[in-house]
Amino acid sequence: MTALEDRTEAPAPEVGKARKRKEDARLITGRTTWTDNMVLPGMLHLAVVRSPVAHAKITSVDVSAAADAPGVVAVFTGRDFAEEQGSIPCAWPVTPDMVNPGHPSLAVEEVNHVGEAVAVIVARSKAAAQDAVELVDVDYDPLPVVLDMEEAVAEQPDLCHDHLSSNESFRFVFDAGEAGTGQNTDEAFANAEVVVSRRFVQQRLIPAFMEPRAAVVQPQGDNYTMWSSTQVPHILRLMLAMITGTPEHKLRVIAPDVGGGFGGKLQVTPEEVITLLVARRLGKPVKWTETRSESLMSAHHGRDQIQYVDVAADREGNIKGLKVHILSDMGAYLRLVSPGVPVLGAFMYPGIYKFPAYRFDCQGVFTNKTPTDAYRGAGRPEATFAIERIMDELAVELGMDPLELRRKNWIKAEEFPFTTVAGLEYDSGDYDAATQQALELLGYDELREEQRRRRESDDPVQLGIGFSTFTEMCGLAPSRVLGSLSYGAGGWEHASIRMLPTGKVEVVTGSTPHGQGHETAWSQLVADELGVPFEDVEVLHGDTGISSRGLDTYGSRSLVVGGAAVVSASQKVVAKARKVAAHLLEAGEDDLQFESGSFSVRGTPGTSISIQEIALATFAAHNFPEGMEPSIDADATFDPVNFSFPHGTHICAMEVDTETGFVKIRKYACVDDVGKIVNPLIVEGQVHGGLAQGIAQALYEEAIYDADGNLTTGTFVDYLVPSAADLPHFDTGNTVHEAPGNPIGAKGVGEAGCIASTPAVVNAALDAVRHLGVTDIRMPLTPERVWRAIHSGGDGGDRATAGSNAYGGAQTETTAGVSTEASSLGGDR
Amino acid sequence: MTRISVRVDGASYQDDVEPRTLLVHYLREQLGKVGTVVGCDTSNCGACTVHLDGEAVKSCTVLAVQADGAEVTTIEGVSRGGELHPVQKAFHEMHGLQCGFCTPGMIMASIDLLQDNPDPSDDEVREGIEGNLCRCTGYQNIVRAVQLAAGEMRGAPASDGHVAPAVVDTAAAPHVVGQA
Amino acid sequence: MIPAPFEYARPTTVDEALQAIAAGGEDVKVLAGGQSLIPVMRLRLAAPETVVDLGRVAELRGVREDGDALVIGAMTTHSDVLADPLIQQHAPLIAQATETVADRQVRHRGTFGGALVHADPAGDLPAVALALDAEFVIAGPEGRRTVPARDFFVDYLTTAVGEGELLVEVRVPKLDGQWGMRYEKFNRVAQAWSIVAVAAAVRRENGHIAEARVGLTNMGPTPLRAGAVEAALSGAEATPEAIAAAAAHAAEGTEPSSDLNAQADYRQHLATVLTRRAVTAAAGL
CATH class of the missing domain: 3.30.43.10 (Uridine Diphospho-n-acetylenolpyruvylglucosamine Reductase, domain 2)
Structure with a gap:
């Protein structure tokens, strides 16, 4: 026990401090564990044979040459696993009659997209496995290829799955009039003075996490441990058990350090299933690590929607109604939450505006392409883009300043909490304050003045300013809400706190990080709750053997839901420790105060006991309260009652070279309200990273298929992930309106930058060239598209689908080797 | 098989390798230098960057046999006597990493840049690391980190405004306008 | 892989x-x-x-002077080219173009000769070599022969280097004095290949353009000289208007490919804009 007099001032709270990250030490030195680092005795290596055709019946598979190749231990086809591989799960049947064609991990009868796995080589070395891929001979009987969504839902289309009656998986409708959250939409449009209609294209994107996926499975008797580069070890374990029949309690899944995910590793992948099945069949440890080319063609893609958006208003700019019809490309199969992605967006199209009427109508469409699923924002970037773009178009139609139109219609600070036409209750915020601050950060007035000058002088380089005043829903999710949307799981998160004898603290979180800094932020939360030093907290995660319950990391949920569970568990620890302290200090529980990690008796200076000392006393358990079990450890599961709603104002100033169509961000300023900020360093980093991806959608990235269904953008040569030299400096700021729905007050920040930025960038480019007659430019804003939109009208049109001639046209159509007639002595640069 | 001799992070190795073995696979699989990682097939991402005879190269685009007789430094060999390299320290200080997968390559490329240009502008930093892709950070904090390290390696405080600790111009504190 | x-x-x-x-x-x-x-x-x-x-092969590395020419060993790396004072002095166009090749790491390994023999139409150095009237020294079983740049680039990824032969060095005539040069590259992201690029060298005399050489990158299966532009510039006044008029001929005789970076007509448009910009800069305007 410590003399009370020794105590100094209470330390500053950890929450709010820009703590440098605990995770960094192992990452900056290269002393960490990626899944591909794993080496186990006797480990075999897998290589996957993938379909080079988009749609075909498999007529025969001859593996004999591959099986005889040196170093090859086994070759398996879909037939070999047909009875045990089940189907890749879809956990989100968004309508009762949703059509799910089933998704074998290894194709058995037919292939439905280029890159689909058809066989797997098992060999002693990675090289031997790779070499044998070329020796597998698969005969394909080609079927018509379905690529275009609008054609796919037109009359008499070719079918993506010939055993289905159409290419539509589901039709999900939300009508505010019918739901009782708004007026009749048809009437609103019939009575409107102004209607603006647009067709927007959300191009297909590839999450492109930097660490390629990998899985290692070690069998031990009838137990299996899988290491996987996954965002969702808990979900993966459950699903693997359900698919393969290996009981859940015989499976342990470990996500070691994971090199980014962005939704791309929120999946139960065919390759993970195959790796488990092979290990189970052979009883040997096996490893699969993908190449980047495999990753780009077979890991799930994101976005890919066509949006038909209509907005109704009166001449004064009062909005009257919103109608959204979207075609959402599922790709060839439904994966874990594929259908849920557009549905997550369904409730966000009204944005921050007070629409009296709203109707959302979404068709999920099958095409012979890689399946789509979650990618940073998942449904919300698409919704935000649509509303923020159409508000600009409405402003043009009305001859109003785009910001004035927004102001006129957005929810006022004093109106929170506000129930929207989509039925969501927005929690808190002040859109005007964020906007004012963002305008200042940007230097708005000077840039508008420069824009005027450039326009008057007919400068070849024009300047534009674009806004995005957005909100999003985070903190996935209230379990009851997920249930009402037919999602197959809850949205709670779990945490436990283990008080070690030396006073150190282990925090176990069910929210599995892959770059977000949970170890640091959770330590800050616990340090404040328990009053222990930040350094004394260790955060454990990503191993179902250690973290028994969890729903993992996606949807900006970790802090809002998982962090709340950590706080709640900490408070339970304190409550238990209070009983022990009362016993040891011989005082009543109610007479104790807990401050800076120590209990003391109110009004009785002299003695106190720290929670870390109580941990030791609990370990010894020599002198413990009667009837209390000797533990102050605690678990908590937090299930939010509502989503949280970050918001913000993003403003982009864009230069457009009208001679070449090249666009360049001149300045980017944003002010985000993500609620309480636990660690400003991490919050800023999340915003930056989100901005980079949102800007990349606007300017650079697009997964392109040719007419045969080959992914043309099959390497980083043609799928353009921007480098440091391609992105601007970001000026970021925050307002803080705490979320009332969780004990931290945080709203979530992982997706905000990505959701908000894309329309700001496109609006800026359009603002620069609107006076030249341009009304839309398709994303990404390639120089060619911008130039065509300026000089030939339209939205810039489709791009040619041939790969660029880099490396002599080295776009990867298959992983099988093909020798080309190239320079006889060439090969250099 | 071809016999090669290399020095890697200060230790000498002699090994038989297949001529087709990429330097990065030799480092990872034969030497256990798994700090260096592979991120792509086409020499775009730079995650595998190491120093070959003092110059940054993409070790996925060098054959191990080409490194015969050479000195290789990986991320595991840049700290000296338990002291982190200034660039490593700066990445930590400035939150220049999130998932950390690109980080070894990014640090090796940055060290190489600073050898050639000890006092780069922000644009020069951005161009200097154009061969390294990061999907998490948006690069801004990486640029800050390289500038911080540049200052420290020059032995002088940096002159550029962006070098201030990340939170200073992040606005977390000064720009807070309302606390509901 | x-x-x-x-x-x-x-x-x-x-x-x-x-x-x-x-x-x-x-x-x-x-x-x-x-x-x-x-x-x-x-x-x-x-x-x-x-x-x-x-x-x-040590003899293939390095840059030296040989009378009126610079001799660049085929195995000289891009970074060595960039660091070489002779290149900076006599062939800054090569330095400008080399600086845009890929990224630092690639420039540390990639070589001058390798890039030329690979003859990627999107590569930056072939058009420069063509614009500078470089000569290629090729060694073969029968000895050495020298091929002028206009004969060196034969087709897509194909050069005059035959089976059993090797490019050993490239001779670049020194262009001293009143020559101005500019490599104008257009691509979507920093480390990418050129969608189109233009290499221009211009000699000015008394307010006029006495001589101009313009090489085009990625405007066909091989690098091209913009002959019509050069002819139009020869003797023209060094004014923005005259240069723009000449540059309008840049796409003549080109057959660029259509791919996801750019379709042919857009490439042809870019060629005129980039030629105007390159020549204007090279002319010191």
């Missing part, structure tokens, strides 16, 4: 290299810096029987 297996030879002289190429069987690839070859082999778009690594 891992390359398919191959036989490996590592000669130390040009003669040894020629022998190794001769002995290497049907499909021999010469490995210079490997920055295009190794990725292509990793993707298994190339699977040579033998790889002849020139990395130890």
Whole structure:
């Protein structure tokens, strides 16, 4: 026990401090564990044979040459696993009659997209496995290829799955009039003075996490441990058990350090299933690590929607109604939450505006392409883009300043909490304050003045300013809400706190990080709750053997839901420790105060006991309260009652070279309200990273298929992930309106930058060239598209689908080797 | 098989390798230098960057046999006597990493840049690391980190405004306008 | 991905290299810096029987003066080219273009000769060599021969270097004095290949353009000289208007490809804009 007099001032709270990250030490030195680092005795290596055709019946598979190749231990086809591989799960049947064609991990009868796995080589070395891929001979009987969504839902289309009656998986409708959250939409449009209609294209994107996926499975008797580069070890374990029949309690899944995910590793992948099945069949440890080319063609893609958006208003700019019809490309199969992605967006199209009427109508469409699923924002970037773009178009139609139109219609600070036409209750915020601050950060007035000058002088380089005043829903999710949307799981998160004898603290979180800094932020939360030093907290995660319950990391949920569970568990620890302290200090529980990690008796200076000392006393358990079990450890599961709603104002100033169509961000300023900020360093980093991806959608990235269904953008040569030299400096700021729905007050920040930025960038480019007659430019804003939109009208049109001639046209159509007639002595640069 | 001799992070190795073995696979699989990682097939991402005879190269685009007789430094060999390299320290200080997968390559490329240009502008930093892709950070904090390290390696405080600790111009504190 | 297996030879002289190429069987690839070859082999778009690594052929490295010419060894790396004072002084166009090639790491390995022999139409150095009227010294079993740039680039990824031959050095005439130069590159992201680029060298005399040389990158299967532009510039006044009028001819005779970066008509448009900009800068306007 410590003399009370020794105590100094209470330390500053950890929450709010820009703590440098605990995770960094192992990452900056290269002393960490990626899944591909794993080496186990006797480990075999897998290589996957993938379909080079988009749609075909498999007529025969001859593996004999591959099986005889040196170093090859086994070759398996879909037939070999047909009875045990089940189907890749879809956990989100968004309508009762949703059509799910089933998704074998290894194709058995037919292939439905280029890159689909058809066989797997098992060999002693990675090289031997790779070499044998070329020796597998698969005969394909080609079927018509379905690529275009609008054609796919037109009359008499070719079918993506010939055993289905159409290419539509589901039709999900939300009508505010019918739901009782708004007026009749048809009437609103019939009575409107102004209607603006647009067709927007959300191009297909590839999450492109930097660490390629990998899985290692070690069998031990009838137990299996899988290491996987996954965002969702808990979900993966459950699903693997359900698919393969290996009981859940015989499976342990470990996500070691994971090199980014962005939704791309929120999946139960065919390759993970195959790796488990092979290990189970052979009883040997096996490893699969993908190449980047495999990753780009077979890991799930994101976005890919066509949006038909209509907005109704009166001449004064009062909005009257919103109608959204979207075609959402599922790709060839439904994966874990594929259908849920557009549905997550369904409730966000009204944005921050007070629409009296709203109707959302979404068709999920099958095409012979890689399946789509979650990618940073998942449904919300698409919704935000649509509303923020159409508000600009409405402003043009009305001859109003785009910001004035927004102001006129957005929810006022004093109106929170506000129930929207989509039925969501927005929690808190002040859109005007964020906007004012963002305008200042940007230097708005000077840039508008420069824009005027450039326009008057007919400068070849024009300047534009674009806004995005957005909100999003985070903190996935209230379990009851997920249930009402037919999602197959809850949205709670779990945490436990283990008080070690030396006073150190282990925090176990069910929210599995892959770059977000949970170890640091959770330590800050616990340090404040328990009053222990930040350094004394260790955060454990990503191993179902250690973290028994969890729903993992996606949807900006970790802090809002998982962090709340950590706080709640900490408070339970304190409550238990209070009983022990009362016993040891011989005082009543109610007479104790807990401050800076120590209990003391109110009004009785002299003695106190720290929670870390109580941990030791609990370990010894020599002198413990009667009837209390000797533990102050605690678990908590937090299930939010509502989503949280970050918001913000993003403003982009864009230069457009009208001679070449090249666009360049001149300045980017944003002010985000993500609620309480636990660690400003991490919050800023999340915003930056989100901005980079949102800007990349606007300017650079697009997964392109040719007419045969080959992914043309099959390497980083043609799928353009921007480098440091391609992105601007970001000026970021925050307002803080705490979320009332969780004990931290945080709203979530992982997706905000990505959701908000894309329309700001496109609006800026359009603002620069609107006076030249341009009304839309398709994303990404390639120089060619911008130039065509300026000089030939339209939205810039489709791009040619041939790969660029880099490396002599080295776009990867298959992983099988093909020798080309190239320079006889060439090969250099 | 071809016999090669290399020095890697200060230790000498002699090994038989297949001529087709990429330097990065030799480092990872034969030497256990798994700090260096592979991120792509086409020499775009730079995650595998190491120093070959003092110059940054993409070790996925060098054959191990080409490194015969050479000195290789990986991320595991840049700290000296338990002291982190200034660039490593700066990445930590400035939150220049999130998932950390690109980080070894990014640090090796940055060290190489600073050898050639000890006092780069922000644009020069951005161009200097154009061969390294990061999907998490948006690069801004990486640029800050390289500038911080540049200052420290020059032995002088940096002159550029962006070098201030990340939170200073992040606005977390000064720009807070309302606390509901 | 891992390359398919191959036989490996590592000669130390040009003669040894020629022998190794001769002995290497049907499909021999010469490995210079490997920055295009190794990725292509990793993707298994190339699977040579033998790889002849020139990395130890010391005589192929370096830049020297030989009378009115600079002689650049085929195995001189891009970074060595950039650091070379002779290049900076006599052929700044090469330095400008080399600076735009890929990224630092690639420039540390990639070589001047390798880039030229690879003859990627999107590569930056072929058009520069063409604009500068470089000469290519090719060694073969029969000895050495010299090929002018206009005859060197034969077709897509194909040069005058024949089977069993090797590019050993490139002779670049010094353009001293009143020449101005500019390499104007257009691409979407920093490390990418050129969508289109223009290499311009302009000699001014008394307010006029006495002579201009314009090379085009990625406007066809080989690099091209913009002959019509050069003719129009010859003797023209050094004014923005005259240059723009001449640059309007830049697309004449070009046959650029259509791919996801740009379709042919847009490439042709870009050629005129970039030519105007390159020539304007080279003319010091």
